[in-house]
Amino acid sequence: MRRNDLLDLSAFAAVAAEGSFTRAAIKLGMSQSALSHAMKALEQRLGVRLLSRTTRSVAATAAGEELLKTLRPALEGIDAGLAQLGTKRAVPAGKVRLTMTKQAARSVIQPMLPGFLAAYPDIQVEVFVDDRFTDIVTGRFDAGIRFGQKVAKDMVSVRVGPDLRAAVVASPAYLAQRPAPRTPRDLIHHRCINYRMARTGGLYAWEFRDKGRRFEVRVEGSLVFNDGDLIEAAAESGQGIAYIWEDQAAPYLARGRLVRLLEAWCPPIPGYCLYYPSRRQMPPALAAFLQALRSPKPA
Incomplete structure (x- = not known):
């Protein structure tokens, strides 16, 4: 060769x-x-x-x-061999390649990175942000981070994030123009900011619960984005009602730039999981990364 x-x-x-x-x-x-x-x-x-x-x-x-x-099994074998060599080192080293959504990167990965990189200077972390369900085997990723219920059954899945809640929000300027919705069904009378999903190409249906029963509401509006940051900015500027994650909304709510709506209809859901192929031995660098994700965070 x-x-x-x-x-x-x-x-x-x-x-x-x-x-x-x-x-x-x-x-x-x-x-x-x-x-x-x-x-x-x-x-x-x-x-x-x-x-x-x-x-x-x-x-x-x-x-x-x-x-x-x-070729694919051969390359996986080479990766496994290199990972095995890494076990001979006293301190884990190598690269950790991960695929995840932007929100997972922001809420789960970014807070732990400074401490992790300081503890493991020989590990390189590569994060590929993608809302689609990338095949981590063919894409040669070490692992992915998604909601647990959306992880394939042939994967090992480990919980790495707290429960999450959605937040329906609007700016005070927008709410000054019309009454706030009292139930999710009232959203059909409002300008809402839609999210276009990369995986399916469709618009995301807003999810709610009533007495334990899950239901969806498909909203209408003049704006559609495929990026959460743009949705936040549009909501803050009074362009309509947005459906975002609670931790995304928190800074805007604290400053009074956004107002939370329909909170009782948005109960917690299980948080993110890290997943990887069950047949693959976990490389030392990924094992160290997973341990850091699961370690208790300082108060």
Whole structure:
């Protein structure tokens, strides 16, 4: 095997997993042009086309899929071997690659990172924010963080976050224009700020509970975003009612920039879980990261 073949094969697996040269290049830490050149050179050396390219996407050809059947387990084996070598070290080292939602990164990961990185200076943490359910095996992630009830059954799942509550909020300026909703059903008479889900492309239906019974309300409004920060800003500026997480709303509520609505209809839900494949031995760096997530936080 040529010296660069392993690097190029690993890059090919990343492109196939991401379905995009741009996203794969970011993951691999190289330029898109260099990655494209490496894939063309690999195809020339092998004498077969591995990737089908269009203006919008990239996908493995039939020959590429056949190669991936052998390549993915081999790359996982290499990762496992390197992780095993890491167990020989007195202090864990290596990289922890994680996929999660933006809210999970903000509420679960960011608060613990300073202490963790100080304790483990030889561990590099890479966080890939994505609202879609990325396949952590094909994407070569060590683990993911999602709500526990949404984790696949073949994964090991460990709770790493407290219960969460949604918060329905609006600015005082908006509420000065019309009466506040008294029940979730009243939202149909209001301008609401919708969230477009990356995974399905649909609009998120606001979730509520009444005497233990869960129900959804589909709201209407002039604004739709796929980013929580933009929803917060729009609500603060009086553009409508928003449905965000309680910890996101807290700073705005404390300053009187937003007012909480329908609080009794928004009970706690189980928090985030870290999950990883059950057949994979946990690398020492990930074990240290998980331990830090589960450790009691200072009061």
